[in-house]
Amino acid sequence: MTWETNQRCSTGCGFYGNSKTEGMCSVCYKNFLQRQISAGQVNSSAEPEVVVDQAKRTRCFYCHKKIGHIGFDCRCGNLFCGKHRCAEVHNCTFDYKADAAEKMKNENPVVAPEKIHKI
Numbered sequence: 001m002t003w004e005t006n007q008r009c010s011t012g013c014g015f016y017g018n019s020k021t022e023g024m025c026s027v028c029y030k031n032f033l034q035r036q037i038s039a040g041q042v043n044s045s046a047e048p049e050v051v052v053d054q055a056k057r058t059r060c061f062y063c064h065k066k067i068g069h070i071g072f073d074c075r076c077g078n079l080f081c082g083k084h085r086c087a088e089v090h091n092c093t094f095d096y097k098a099d100a101a102e103k104m105k106n107e108n109p110v111v112a113p114e115k116i117h118k119i
């Protein structure tokens with residue numbers, strides 16, 4: 001393959017290209033290299049996706065026994081085996097009393113007793 005010295009820049013900018021610069025003129029080749037470098041920088045600086053530590057999630061928070069996929073999520077945010085899933089057993093830090101009180105309040109809003117005026 002022979003390169004004609006008067007071949008135009010491959011980007012079509014109108015300048016003469018060069019076989020040593022991938023058929024581009026010196027200006028376009030410089031831009032081309034710049035783009036390649038900046039693209040490479042973007043790729044290398046991209047942080048890898050944070051992978052959730054699954055190993056931690058598959059152990060009982062109380063006895064650290066491996067429980068695989070059958071762990072029980074507690075309302076305290078921890079995972080437990082079948083033995084320790086009960087709040088009383090693992091000294092659960094979740095405030096059930098406050099939660100229950102909150103629920104009662106929401107479900108049974110204080111209603112002012114209807115005043116009966118019919119006599």
Ligand SMILES: [Zn+2]
Pocket residue numbers: 009010011012013014015024025026027028029
């Ligand atoms: Zn050019």
Ligand SMILES: [Zn+2]
Pocket residue numbers: 060061062063064065080081082083084
């Ligand atoms: Zn356990």
Ligand SMILES: [Zn+2]
Pocket residue numbers: 074075076077078087090091092093094
């Ligand atoms: Zn709990």
